[in-house]
Amino acid sequence: MPEGKELYMLQLRRMMLIRRFDETVQTMVQSAELVGMAHVYIGEEAVAVGACTALRDDDYITGNHRSHGHPISKGGDVRRAMAELLGKATGYCKGKGGSMHLADFDIGILGESGILASALPVAVGAALGSKMQNNDRVVVSFFGDGASNQGACHEAMNLASVWKLPVIFLCENNQYAVTTSYRDTVAVENIADRAVAYDMPGVLVDGQDVMAVYEATVQAVQRARDGGGPTLLEARTYRYEDHSEGLNRILREPYRTEEEVARWKERDPIKLHSAWLIEQEVATQEEIEAVRNDVRQAIEDALEFARQSPYPEPEDLFTDLYSDPLPAR
Amino acid sequence: MVQAQAVRQLSYIQAVNEAIRQEMERDETVIVMGEDIAGGGDREDKQDAWGGPMRLTKGLVGDFGRQRIRDTPISEAGFVGAGVGAAASGLRPVVDLMYVSFFGVCADQITNNAAKIHYMFGGKVNIPLTIMTGIGAGTGSAAQHSETLYSIFTHFPGLKCVVPSDPYTAKGLMIAAIRDNDPVIVFNNRQLMGIRFDVDVPEEAYEVEIGKSNIAKEGTDVTLVGIGYTTKVCLDAAAELEAQGHSAEVLDLLSLSPMDDEAILESVQKTRKIVIVDEDYPRCSIASDISALVAEQAFDYLDAPPRRVNPPHAPVPYSRPLEALWVPNKDTVVEAALGVLE
Numbered sequence: 169m170p171e172g173k174e175l176y177m178l179q180l181r182r183m184m185l186i187r188r189f190d191e192t193v194q195t196m197v198q199s200a201e202l203v204g205m206a207h208v209y210i211g212e213e214a215v216a217v218g219a220c221t222a223l224r225d226d227d228y229i230t231g232n233h234r235s236h237g238h239p240i241s242k243g244g245d246v247r248r249a250m251a252e253l254l255g256k257a258t259g260y261c262k263g264k265g266g267s268m269h270l271a272d273f274d275i276g277i278l279g280e281s282g283i284l285a286s287a288l289p290v291a292v293g294a295a296l297g298s299k300m301q302n303n304d305r306v307v308v309s310f311f312g313d314g315a316s317n318q319g320a321c322h323e324a325m326n327l328a329s330v331w332k333l334p335v336i337f338l339c340e341n342n343q344y345a346v347t348t349s350y351r352d353t354v355a356v357e358n359i360a361d362r363a364v365a366y367d368m369p370g371v372l373v374d375g376q377d378v379m380a381v382y383e384a385t386v387q388a389v390q391r392a393r394d395g396g397g398p399t400l401l402e403a404r405t406y407r408y409e410d411h412s413e414g415l416n417r418i419l420r421e422p423y424r425t426e427e428e429v430a431r432w433k434e435r436d437p438i439k440l441h442s443a444w445l446i447e448q449e450v451a452t453q454e455e456i457e458a459v460r461n462d463v464r465q466a467i468e469d470a471l472e473f474a475r476q477s478p479y480p481e482p483e484d485l486f487t488d489l490y491s492d493p494l495p496a497r
Numbered sequence: 498m499v500q501a502q503a504v505r506q507l508s509y510i511q512a513v514n515e516a517i518r519q520e521m522e523r524d525e526t527v528i529v530m531g532e533d534i535a536g537g538g539d540r541e542d543k544q545d546a547w548g549g550p551m552r553l554t555k556g557l558v559g560d561f562g563r564q565r566i567r568d569t570p571i572s573e574a575g576f577v578g579a580g581v582g583a584a585a586s587g588l589r590p591v592v593d594l595m596y597v598s599f600f601g602v603c604a605d606q607i608t609n610n611a612a613k614i615h616y617m618f619g620g621k622v623n624i625p626l627t628i629m630t631g632i633g634a635g636t637g638s639a640a641q642h643s644e645t646l647y648s649i650f651t652h653f654p655g656l657k658c659v660v661p662s663d664p665y666t667a668k669g670l671m672i673a674a675i676r677d678n679d680p681v682i683v684f685n686n687r688q689l690m691g692i693r694f695d696v697d698v699p700e701e702a703y704e705v706e707i708g709k710s711n712i713a714k715e716g717t718d719v720t721l722v723g724i725g726y727t728t729k730v731c732l733d734a735a736a737e738l739e740a741q742g743h744s745a746e747v748l749d750l751l752s753l754s755p756m757d758d759e760a761i762l763e764s765v766q767k768t769r770k771i772v773i774v775d776e777d778y779p780r781c782s783i784a785s786d787i788s789a790l791v792a793e794q795a796f797d798y799l800d801a802p803p804r805r806v807n808p809p810h811a812p813v814p815y816s817r818p819l820e821a822l823w824v825p826n827k828d829t830v831v832e833a834a835l836g837v838l839e
Binding site for chain 2: 228230259260261262263264265269271272273274278279281283286287288289290291292293294295296297298300301305319320323324326327330331487488489490491492
């Protein structure tokens with residue numbers, strides 16, 4: 169597990185990687201190079217990075233449709249992620265998953281579901297697998313404010329608590345389910361307050377502060393590894409962009425004010441972390457710029473790799489349908 | 498015909514129970530989750546009290562403990578989804594969905610996760626999950642506890658669906674399902690649980706191959722396709738047809754996904770007539786699917802149009818006389834067979 173400067177610079181690098189990756193995705197959608205659905209994570213980077221840098225490589229995560237940030241935070245390869253977005257055979261899912269389902273099982277990513285709250289019960293099952301095989305792995309399940317209202321979310325939390333399973337339910341409260349404010353759909357003041365109903369700690373954390381998310385996750389992970397059971401973390405954050413790329417073409421009325429967006433952008437997670445690194449004399453401006461340049465190069469390389477990669481072959485329509493191939497029907 | 502004396506008779510329930518027990522002894526990653534499958538609260542002296550309303554898991558908690566035989570909250574989405582996650586992380590879970598009509602509250606976990614994870618993530622992880630579920634009318638349980646619904650699940654690529662027809666296939670298919678590396682749904686018909694079968698169930702563990710049907714009775718004049726309970730209905734009908742001078746072949750389908758298309762086509766090429774007997778609703782049913790298969794691929798062999806015998810397109814009624822009209826029976830099958838034989 170990295171510590172000190174190594175940890176802080178890793179967090180900076182991964183947040184920058186996600187930002188640059190998703191900015192590139194935006195231009196690819198605008199130029200129609202990327203034609204499928206794409207949900208960017210810009211503005212929320214501190215949540216996934218703070219949480220995943222508190223995990224071991226063999227710990228599990230599950231995610232949702234906004235799935236670029238989670239694998240990159242866990243140490244995924246941006247080349248294979250970009251290739252997946254372009255539907256190439258070299259992608260994480262051999263081109264079968266796309267933007268909403270970027271998963272690298274080799275680093276503990278159990279997949280992202282585009283059905284909201286669908287992955288929470290799966291995360292509970294992985295935690296059961298961990299407990300019964302005594303392998304000490306914990307699971308972080310990322311979900312949003314919208315998914316927090318799903319029945320599966322509550323079933324998963326109750327089950328994890330009665331079985332005292334090593335799960336961290338991490339709610340990325342970016343405040344809008346597409347265009348509907350959580351204030352209009354969540355009965356309690358804070359989503360973290362719902363933890364009371366499941367007899368687990370509920371912790372509200374500043375989702376723009378990578379160290380705050382990191383420290384809250386470290387505590388939850390410790391509790392989980394010690395057999396204390398699950399924790400509900402609510403990271404209050406903000407989605408700078410619309411729910412999905414291209415949505416602005418059909419949205420007629422603004423659903424949030426420009427002032428609100430601007431106010432949240434002032435607390436940008438990369439800016440805040442960079443300022444903290446300088447203030448604490450962990451890194452110089454030059455070192456931060458070097459990371460930025462390095463990241464820019466890495467994303468350019470990833471795009472080049474993705475563009476040069478082949479598409480799957482027609483017969484791949486049927487590969488991986490079952491673990492043993494069956495005749496096509 | 499002289500029938501060999503059955504060596505070892507078990508009830509359908511005992512056969513399923515033995516399959517789970519033997520697999521749990523063989524492989525410590527096999528666990529069972531479901532509502533009331535252990536039962537009896539936490540009282541140590543009540544370890545064998547219950548075993549679920551169908552008694553399929555009776556006694557297992559006493560032998561394997563509450564870590565491996567896990568009573569769950571009434572949360573089908575929660576524990577079926579947990580089965581998917583447990584399967585993805587090294588366990589080989591068996592999940593009991595008490596009645597198939599409960600699938601509505603956990604359909605997402607079955608259709609979007611269990612069925613799709615292996616494919617959607619490029620084959621990186623297997624989902625060796627078994628879901629067993631109770632199906633079938635004829636028990637006075639009304640519309641929400643009597644459905645069959647297996648056709649819905651065969652609609653989804655990525656799932657395997659099997660329907661045992663007697664204690665022998667119940668044990669062999671359950672073992673095959675647990676050992677399979679893909680999600681398998683085992684549909685256990687509740688009427689079969691109350692019937693005495695004169696079939697031999699070997700004591701040792703064995704598999705009935707998923708994807709293969711069985712010719713339960715050979716014949717030359719008409720093919721009767723049975724699925725689970727309706728295989729017994731077909732055998733009863735075949736005996737009556739035999740008395741009337743018609744030789745019916747009974748094909749016990751056993752596996753709906755993958756389906757043994759070749760065996761169906763081979764049989765119909767021999768008999769030139771087919772009646773498919775299916776307890777699921779008629780629209781978009783297995784019977785419809787097999788009719789289409791035969792019409793497309795064996796049309797030139799047919800002496801009569803394929804004939805489907807399904808319940809009416811209505812929910813299962815509670816009242817005994819109405820329910821008796823609803824379920825396909827020997828008489829409706831004989832009538833349908835005579836219709837294509839003329």
